[in-house]
Amino acid sequence: MPTFKIAIIGTGHVGLVSGACFAEKGNIVICVDNDIEKIEMLNSGRMPIYEPGLDELVERNVKASRLSFTTEIAPAVRASEIVFICVGTPPTPSGQPDLSYVEAVSREIARNLDDTTYRLICEKSTVPVRTGEHVRQTVEKYAAKNALFDVASNPEFLSEGTAIHDTFNPDRIVIGVSSKRAEAMLRSLYESFNAPLIVTDINSAELIKHASNSFLAMKISFINAIATICELTGANVEEVARGMGMDRRIGQAFLRAGAGYGGFCFPKDVEAFIAVAESLGYRFDLLKEVQAVNVAQRDRIIKKIEKELWILKGKTIALLGLSFKPNTDDVREAPAIYIARRLLEKEAIVRAYDPRAIEKARRVLPTIAYCADPYDAARGADCLVLMTEWDEFRHLDLTRLRSAMAQPIMVDCRNVFDPAHVRALGFTYSSVGRP
Numbered sequence: 001m002p003t004f005k006i007a008i009i010g011t012g013h014v015g016l017v018s019g020a021c022f023a024e025k026g027n028i029v030i031c032v033d034n035d036i037e038k039i040e041m042l043n044s045g046r047m048p049i050y051e052p053g054l055d056e057l058v059e060r061n062v063k064a065s066r067l068s069f070t071t072e073i074a075p076a077v078r079a080s081e082i083v084f085i086c087v088g089t090p091p092t093p094s095g096q097p098d099l100s101y102v103e104a105v106s107r108e109i110a111r112n113l114d115d116t117t118y119r120l121i122c123e124k125s126t127v128p129v130r131t132g133e134h135v136r137q138t139v140e141k142y143a144a145k146n147a148l149f150d151v152a153s154n155p156e157f158l159s160e161g162t163a164i165h166d167t168f169n170p171d172r173i174v175i176g177v178s179s180k181r182a183e184a185m186l187r188s189l190y191e192s193f194n195a196p197l198i199v200t201d202i203n204s205a206e207l208i209k210h211a212s213n214s215f216l217a218m219k220i221s222f223i224n225a226i227a228t229i230c231e232l233t234g235a236n237v238e239e240v241a242r243g244m245g246m247d248r249r250i251g252q253a254f255l256r257a258g259a260g261y262g263g264f265c266f267p268k269d270v271e272a273f274i275a276v277a278e279s280l281g282y283r284f285d286l287l288k289e290v291q292a293v294n295v296a297q298r299d300r301i302i303k304k305i306e307k308e309l310w311i312l313k314g315k316t317i318a319l320l321g322l323s324f325k326p327n328t329d330d331v332r333e334a335p336a337i338y339i340a341r342r343l344l345e346k347e348a349i350v351r352a353y354d355p356r357a358i359e360k361a362r363r364v365l366p367t368i369a370y371c372a373d374p375y376d377a378a379r380g381a382d383c384l385v386l387m388t389e390w391d392e393f394r395h396l397d398l399t400r401l402r403s404a405m406a407q408p409i410m411v412d413c414r415n416v417f418d419p420a421h422v423r424a425l426g427f428t429y430s431s432v433g434r435p
């Protein structure tokens with residue numbers, strides 16, 4: 001199996017997981033990040049993010065000398081055949097992603113190219129269509145004359161919490177290229193991955209990523225809108241989703257009604273795609289509605305709590321789950337953080353528990369009470385709101401939970417519990433789109 005020398009620039013979720021997985025396949029990988037603290041952490045064997053299985057994967061590959069971490073971009077590029085750009089593309093107030101990191105990294109890469117060694121510069125960060133063209137022009141401007149390189153796009157589809165499995169077993173691998181040489185290199189890099197390969201032009205590859213994330217966000221908003229109709233009619237959204245999903249053209253995935261989508265990808269990417277379309281002269285109003293439904297879905301949670309408690313001032317609310325989804329400590333754009341802020345605005349007292357995300361939540365939300373376990377969070381609460389469907393919440397002792405609370409009221413924003421069971425235990429219970 002052919003292996004490559006790879007530089008990964010940007011050691012966030014995508015960069016770190018991809019780097020470790022490429023190393024596991026036998027490639028020699030250098031991960032670069034300008035965050036000294038992060039690189040020191042990684043070099044001392046600690047992970048900057050929680051991702052199941054990542055610590056062992058990193059440890060194994062560092063020991064085997066296939067994976068290393070540095071803050072120095074120049075030697076990493078010079079030592080590599082493929083350079084992946086995995087830096088952040090955070091949102092700006094206009095909605096357009098901030099591409100200044102991609103641009104800065106492109107210049108740095110350019111300065112380390114030469115006319116004897118061919119290097120493939122490959123975007124993995126989620127970027128607007130045509131970014132590849134800008135990267136190529138930038139590299140051409142700053143590189144030595146006759147520098148040997150190509151630019152390619154290879155968007156990443158891993159999800160947090162299942163990132164390693166997703167990387168090794170993706171539904172598809174998308175490669176956007178403008179030369180046969182780049183295509184051959186990426187085909188060979190991915191040869192041992194168990195997935196169909198789509199080879200296309202760079203613009204299409206970039207669009208596949210934004211279109212896929214936006215489409216999935218649209219599916220979630222769609223089912224959340226249906227959940228609202230279910231609540232108005234007494235129908236059950238889970239039955240509706242099951243019935244819809246059995247149509248293979250629709251599919252079961254991403255039809256779970258809940259607290260709305262969060263995380264660092266969907267909210268940012270939908271916003272970016274709207275802004276990118278707008279700058280190209282197309283008004284993507286469909287996606288604006290996807291966003292509006294998502295915001296409304298969160299506000300409906302507050303309304304559900306108010307329906308039970310009327311006035312929230314002075315009431316104690318227990319939040320179970322703070323991360324935007326289970327199996328991650330990521331709280332960026334997490335529905336739970338939004339709800340906690342709204343509750344604080346209404347002068348409620350918030351007690352929260354999460355199996356992994358408390359440390360990160362504390363940084364953005366220092367003023368709520370963080371609790372040792374779910375029962376501690378429930379202590380004296382007038383209402384318990386389940387925000388993230390961590391597995392450990394499915395196995396709670398509900399009788400113990402109820403007896404810790406001042407009022408046995410539960411709002412289950414992820415439809416984790418069986419309504420009949422919870423009500424039989426004495427709870428006043430509401431969930432999403434279920435009678």
Ligand code: UGA
Pocket residue numbers: 126156157158159160161213216220253254255256257258259260261262263264265266324325
């Ligand atoms: C998402 C995509 O699923 C990945 O394919 C993509 O690579 C990634 O963004 C990215 O662009 O980096 P991720 O944000 O990790 O991955 O998480 P998802 O599993 O997609 O969940 C996103 C949000 O949607 C979560 O808040 C989740 O709770 C919510 N969701 C998901 C629902 O409310 N209902 C569903 O049926 C599914």
